[in-house]
Amino acid sequence: MVGKAGFVKSHVNRIASETRTELGLGNLDLLDPLSLAEFLDIPVLGLSSLQSQEPAGTRYFLQEDPQAFSAVTVFSGPKRLVVHNDAHESGRQASNIAHELSHGLLQHAPTPALNSIGCRDWDQVIEDEAQWLAGALLITEKAAVWTVRQRLDLSQVAQRFGVSVDMARWRINMTGARKRVSRRSA
Numbered sequence: 001m002v003g004k005a006g007f008v009k010s011h012v013n014r015i016a017s018e019t020r021t022e023l024g025l026g027n028l029d030l031l032d033p034l035s036l037a038e039f040l041d042i043p044v045l046g047l048s049s050l051q052s053q054e055p056a057g058t059r060y061f062l063q064e065d066p067q068a069f070s071a072v073t074v075f076s077g078p079k080r081l082v083v084h085n086d087a088h089e090s091g092r093q094a095s096n097i098a099h100e101l102s103h104g105l106l107q108h109a110p111t112p113a114l115n116s117i118g119c120r121d122w123d124q125v126i127e128d129e130a131q132w133l134a135g136a137l138l139i140t141e142k143a144a145v146w147t148v149r150q151r152l153d154l155s156q157v158a159q160r161f162g163v164s165v166d167m168a169r170w171r172i173n174m175t176g177a178r179k180r181v182s183r184r185s186a
Contacts, residue, residue: 009132015105016136027142030162033097036137037082042104044097046086062087071096073103075110091164095134102133135171138163144177 017027023039025031037044047069051058061069062085070092071084082100084093108126115121139147139161147157147168157168172178 012133013136016133027140028146031137033094036101040101040104042080042082042101044082047083048086061085071100073100080104091158094162095164095167098134098137099130102130106133139171141175144171144175145180148177148181
């Protein structure tokens with residue numbers, strides 16, 4: 001499938017497969033995003049580790065409105081650092097970190113966080129690319145099909161791959177795993 005910027009999902013699936021192979025992981029193995037970060041030499045910080053430097057901001061994102069912030073990549077020249085919201089449940093944290101690492105694997109250039117009037121600057125194309133790769137890293141297409149064949153429910157899939165139920169649902173839906181299994185069974 002090609003998007004408006006020439007995004008090819010099969011290419012991203014290949015990146016996920018090659019990355020997993022380099023990590024020594026098979027399609028059904030759990031990928032630990034922190035191990036991937038270490039492999040890529042990208043430090044990862046939990047937002048709570050910044051409380052002493054920025055108490056009001058961290059309190060807001062960790063306690064008052066934790067859904068307002070998931071993760072961000074911070075650049076210093078060519079070096080990247082991922083800061084993620086460690087108040088989220090572990091499966092969501094895995095997705096958040098994998099998403100930010102995917103920007104690195106896709107070699108996305110840094111973009112300004114805010115536009116000229118101070119609003120969040122958002123490039124939907126690169127965000128979608130990173131989301132697709134994060135999902136493919138965490139639950140490969142083969143794994144999604146396997147989970148449907150095994151008749152695992154979404155909470156079992158989430159537990160097996162260390163992701164949220166939302167990510168498990170999204171990957172099964174986006175890979176067409178149910179349709180693929182039902183076609184083979186027919």
